[in-house]
Amino acid sequence: MASKTLGGCALAIGILASGIAAAADPEVAAPPLGASDWVVQVTPYLWASGMKGGVSPFERAPTAHVDVPFSEVWDNLNFGGFASIWARRDRFVFAGDLMYVNLSAAEVVGPLPDLAPELELGAELDTVQFYAAGLAGYRVVDTPQFSLDALAGGRFWYVSNDLTLQLQNVGSRSFEQSFSWFDPLIGARAFYNITDKLSVMGQADIGGFGVGSDLTWSLLGTVNYVFDDHWSASVGYKHLSVDYDEDGLLFDVEMSGPVIGVTYRFGGPAGG
Template identity: 30%
Template sequence: MNSSHSGRRLRHAVATAVLLAIVAASGASASAADLGVSQETAPARQSDWSVIVSPYLWAASLQGEGALRGIPVNVDVPFSETFKNLDIGLMGVVEVTNGAFGVFVNGEYVDVTSEKTFRPKLPVIGQTEVNVGAGTTTTIVSAGAYYRAFEAPLGGDNAFGGARVLAISPLAGLRWTRLEGNLSVEVPDVASRDVSDSVQWVDPFVGARVDIDLTPRWNLAIEGDVGGFDIGSRISLNGQAYLGYRTQILGHETMWRIGYRALYQDYTKGGFDWDVTQHGPVIGASVRF
């Protein structure tokens, strides 16, 4: 199966997850009635504010199509290639919440540089070596807020002493993306060319979170959002699901998480085009202070 078909299938899957999450959030009141949960007992609110810090690693592969100053590029980069050429990568989320309402900032910075030398079979060049270098810097910062609109008890307490629940939280925010790319080709003693470009945009997005306490220690979190709306990108789709395990680290409530995330962005401006899906496994931890 080629990369374009795989990208379309992945984008359809992400879109489905996003729409399901949003539909679930919009139908929260009806769901409460179906589950037999009275409005007096759902949701239960907390009053104490806390800060949750969540460093993570997203092992993302890239698939799609792009263009740099009008030069088309087929984007098909497995995570192994990115990791091998990684200069620096920083990822993390900071969240402030009182249980009912919360705000969050999610930041990602990835700098990748690769260099290759080869001998092309071209009569003009002969056996002269050609040096090719490519670099990309990706910065994505998302900020938003959510509200726990629906909460249904599942019986018993979780490992942190709170009630086990199924909760749905609509959310909204902004996602700022900055992409910088450069390409250099050098034929020693013959010619060289450098091409570079950068672009940035801001996408509004709306979506929802669904949290389910499977057991006192195990938790399932699903989140999806849709954005862009031709304000920044044409459209963006973000979907993620994590299995979490509650424990303690140095006396702080901690949730170890492992899951999968996919982010699709379709942005075009001038000679710059970015129609790419980033997807892959995620591992991290959330520590409450």
């Protein structure tokens, strides 16, 4: 019974990962060095991610191993909001990312053969996750065709779980658990103009270092197309790995999937 209930918990935590998209802010080309005003880009996006790994969303609960495709993530999504921001002034840059996700997973665990074989036990897990990342940096290479930024900052995670166990014709009992942590990060971001409309961007970061998670790292690559001075679109792929294990709470997973975003830019013309 416990293993099946935790399987439902694991599924819900896996669904959370659909919202986890660190720094998924595809960059269009920045203005020439020497511009004194801020250039800002805001990108609502979707990360169609599945998840593999092990989770234990409640203290002292056994680890549940999960392998959740994005199709299951989507089926259990109540609400998700994702947005990123990128800003630059001269050689100073900033990248931020926000996510809020609410998911529910319900499962009929089955009868209790030793206690009440005629009754069925149901389990429902409601999960809320808030995620925020911020990295500041310096543009170490800046040419009309290629740029390279060095970045440092952190990623904050908050997860809240509400598990309800319902025994047929008997009653229900609820369990709540929330946990949070902060991971320091270092990273880099490269941008290359193929044409005045088409570009590619790659970003990588690594962190945790035992401050929050034991280790976390991510890779992001996008292809970007500029429509005009304000609008652009990007498609690409994202992978994120995190290994958090503290006080009996485990979140040791890898998340991968395509990303797609639409960017609005203000404060400067499009260009690299």
